[in-house]
Amino acid sequence: MPDEPVATRKLAPKPGAPNNDVVVRVRRIHRRDLNRVWEFLKLCFRDVNRDTVEYQRPRSKKRFLEVYEEEGVEQLLFEIEGHDEDAAEIVGYAECAVEITGTDNWMNERYFEKRDMRPLFVEELAVHPNYQGLGIGGFLLDQLEHLARVRGCTHLVLEVAENNKNALRFYRARSFQRLDAAIFMAKRVQVGEELLPPRKLKKSRPKKETTAASKREPKSDSAPQKTRSSKSTPPKPPAGD
Numbered sequence: 697m698p699d700e701p702v703a704t705r706k707l708a709p710k711p712g713a714p715n716n717d718v719v720v721r722v723r724r725i726h727r728r729d730l731n732r733v734w735e736f737l738k739l740c741f742r743d744v745n746r747d748t749v750e751y752q753r754p755r756s757k758k759r760f761l762e763v764y765e766e767e768g769v770e771q772l773l774f775e776i777e778g779h780d781e782d783a784a785e786i787v788g789y790a791e792c793a794v795e796i797t798g799t800d801n802w803m804n805e806r807y808f809e810k811r812d813m814r815p816l817f818v819e820e821l822a823v824h825p826n827y828q829g830l831g832i833g834g835f836l837l838d839q840l841e842h843l844a845r846v847r848g849c850t851h852l853v854l855e856v857a858e859n860n861k862n863a864l865r866f867y868r869a870r871s872f873q874r875l876d877a878a879i880f881m882a883k884r885v886q887v888g889e890e891l892l893p894p895r896k897l898k899k900s901r902p903k904k905e906t907t908a909a910s911k912r913e914p915k916s917d918s919a920p921q922k923t924r925s926s927k928s929t930p931p932k933p934p935a936g937d
């Protein structure tokens with residue numbers, strides 16, 4: 697694999713804290729990092745997941761481990777520099793792919809094709825809670841944008857929960873714009889008998905009168921025909937859940 701994501705960046709000092717020139721560096725994940733990174737992700741998303749309908753991180757460790765085996769997924773670790781790799785502390789994680797990965801995605805590739813977009817899909821972005829607000833998130837995004845350019849992609853595309861206010865503010869400040877997205881809706885149901893009472897039919901509508909002209913005119917070949925396949929097909933539910 698090419699080694700383009702190897703870079704370092706100095707952290708911005710926290711207000712009131714001395715600037716001790718802490719440096720963050722980025723590298724690709726190794727198999728031996730997997731358990732540590734999983735624990736890191738749980739910590740980063742603990743608060744976010746309390747308030748969102750969908751999990752904002754891989755929903756299971758099993759899935760996270762599968763991702764490591766998948767071709768084409770980039771998993772990058774951002775660490776505070778130590779004397780050697782083992783002493784380094786993970787402060788950020790970013791995951792992206794040019795192809796849509798996994799069996800549980802609902803993304804419509806044609807949406808992007810029609811708009812001449814070649815996205816780099818950002819699957820995860822996380823900064824250690826103790827290190828947020830120091831510019832690491834910005835470094836993660838700069839790194840992904842750099843990878844996107846190197847891979848010939850035109851956009852970074854990601855999903856964020858509407859009530860993840862911190863992340864939304866962060867993305868908007870970096871020129872991300874909303875695409876189309878599902879809104880989760882809920883309605884409280886009234887409790888009652890299992891079977892509903894009888895219901896009267898609606899009054900039948902008066903039938904349209906067919907004119908002599910419309911009877912005579914043959915149907916044009918190009919007119920849309922209502923067939924079974926013209927109905928929209930509901931999306932398949934995610935497999936394996």
Ligand SMILES: CC(C)(COP(=O)(O)OP(=O)(O)OC[C@H]1O[C@@H](n2cnc3c(N)ncnc32)[C@H](O)[C@@H]1OP(=O)(O)O)[C@@H](O)C(=O)NCCC(=O)NCCS
Pocket residue numbers: 740741744752821822823824827828829830831832833834835854855856857860862863865866869
């Ligand atoms: C969203 C997230 C990646 C941002 O990372 P970060 O390291 O805090 O990002 P930065 O420091 O580069 O920028 C954060 C911005 O908030 C400001 N900020 C100030 N204090 C802050 C604090 N205590 N916490 C977070 N942001 C703070 C920063 O100054 C900066 O402002 P700017 O946009 O004007 O530059 C991080 O908050 C995170 O991991 N959140 C939890 C996981 C998550 O929600 N991920 C996204 C899922 S889609």
